[in-house]
Amino acid sequence: MASDDCRKDDLLEDNRTDSGIDSYRSILKSEEPREPSADFSGPRDKISTGEERLDSAYGSSSITVESLSEIVGGCTLSSAQEEQAQSSELSEQENLLTTITEDGDTILHLAIIHEDTFISQQLIQLFPKEVLDIQNNLYQSPLHLATYLNLIDVVKGLVEKGSSLGLQDQEGNTALHVACQHGQIECATEMTREVSPSKLAPVLETQNWRGLACLHLAALNRQYQIMKLLVKKGADLNIQEGTSGKTALHLAVELHDVISVKLLLSRGANVDAAMFNGCTPLHLAVGRQDATIANLLCQSGADTMLRNMEDETALDLADGNDDILALFPFDDIQISGRSVVSVKF
CATH class of the missing domain: 1.25.40.20 (Ankyrin repeat-containing domain)
Structure with a gap:
């Protein structure tokens, strides 16, 4: 499942990336x-x-x-x-x-x-x-x-x-x-x-x-x-x-490398780039419970409502993490990450 991919161990521990x-x-x-x-x-x-x-x-x-x-x-x-x-x-x-x-x-x-x-x-x-x-x-x-x-x-x-x-x-x-x-x-x-x-x-x-x-x-x-x-x-x-369609930004997020994330975003990397399974860098950051990088991505305009191939948004992967949930706007009532009705005040 894509959610499993989003939560998997950091890329440096995944020997599929580069045996060299x-x-x-x-x-x-x-x-x-x-x-x-x-x-x-x-x-x-x-x-x-x-x-x-x-x-x-x-x-x-x-x-x-x-x-x-x-x-x-x-x-x-x-x-x-x-x-x-x-x-x-x-x-x-x-x-x-x-x-x-x-x-x-x-x-x-x-x-x-x-x-x-x-x-x-x-x-x-x-x-x-x-x-x-x-x-x-x-x-x-x-x-x-x-x-x-x-x-x-x-x-x-x-x-x-x-x-x-x-x-x-x-x-x-x-x-x-x-x-x-x-x-x-x-x-x-x-x-x-x-x-x-x-x-x-x-x-x-x-x-x-x-x-x-x-x-x-x-x-x-x-x-x-x-x-x-x-x-x-x-x-x-x-x-x-x-192998999986990750960009350098995806890799930096998996490494929890704030410096690389900032560098790539400042140079114009696509904050919403999708892997082959549809996961964006924000999916990966939230799946790894990395509030710092998730915040950087949100500040750079990451779309919080994009869905991967398992129909999951980044919010769906937050798993009740208050630091992560605080990054997402609550302008709408949502059930399982899906907007139901817009609330007007």
Whole structure:
């Protein structure tokens, strides 16, 4: 029943929304970085998605940290004549540059995983755009990895070289999704700075495999600065997630997040947006007995008489809560939330 949906546990406890919401958080916050191993036999802290590593070939590659510098140092951008004059040793080094490991990683993936900004930037200049967009077996592009690790300069270099913002990883997340999820405001800024609205709009509308667009992830993770950035860049405030039709305002209400609710309402979010079952944000606020947010919604003009698919108004869900009931006008006599006769004084 829709009333049950309106009263269900907060969205953060509902694992249907986005299985990736916490999947990388332990990597970025709980582990102290260490210097990378020279031979990959004892790699730096693993970066994982659940039980899978971001660098799917990190322990199996024969490329060492030292060899990264040697390989890149021996290769430069050159003319066709210069390329013909290159030694056989240089040709071998170039082959290493274009090698893809058994798990789909390029040398650029590996350089980023080692958080070697200098070598990563050299490789970005050396490689054509097509190589920059290679995805490994976990469908992670170099831009995904640079964003996970908050390597702002690398993200900037990739974007300036033309790396695609629309590539999706195994969770359906674009690199901008990742930035929104983890609060990487600088990375998000670089990804949206010089991008035309026509190119950025499809990215802002892209949903991951859990049906969440960038604004949804930012709202779920209380990333207020990123929410402001997305709205400034033209994100649809009323875009519905794909599983139940919630907007960012619905999600904020479910989280009891007053700051997000105020932010979204001030930017023009539809206060009466309906989920697939007809529940408005006010239905959700009343169902969760949140008088503070219910009051904010009413002050913003929420329609108290809208009915969901179970024919319930928000008043029907008040369940005798005096704080909630005080928000509703009693200009009419009502039975079960239905107006019977208007009383004139």
